[in-house]
Amino acid sequence: MMTDTRQTIRELALRRIMKARQERKLQTKIRQFVVPTINFEAKDYIDLIDWSNITVTEPPVTKFLTDTEIQNFIESGDHSKITFPRFPCHTQSVETLCKASD
DSSP states (O other), X not given: OTTOSSHHHHHHHHHHHHHHHHHHHHOOSOOOOOOOOOOTTOSXXXXXXXXXXXXXXXXXXXXXXXXXHHHHHHHHOOGGGOOOOOOOXXXXXXXXXXXXXX
């Protein structure tokens, strides 16, 4: 949502990230992950889940950013201003299942 071309969607992402950061400060225990129900009738990707029925947590890629950096990024929409950390898309156990080729 942060990189959406629509300003309103980027602002919605900002509000959700800031709210998640505030709620994280109040947490005293480890959260349990619950897979949200998917709305297959959704017309836009932001409507795929019912945001009012889930606990929103901060995306791992924004944890290293300050509130000001996120806000500036959302307002400008300039993707070149932030370099997101690279996370592996597969676990090591998945890599062991791939046949090595010579």
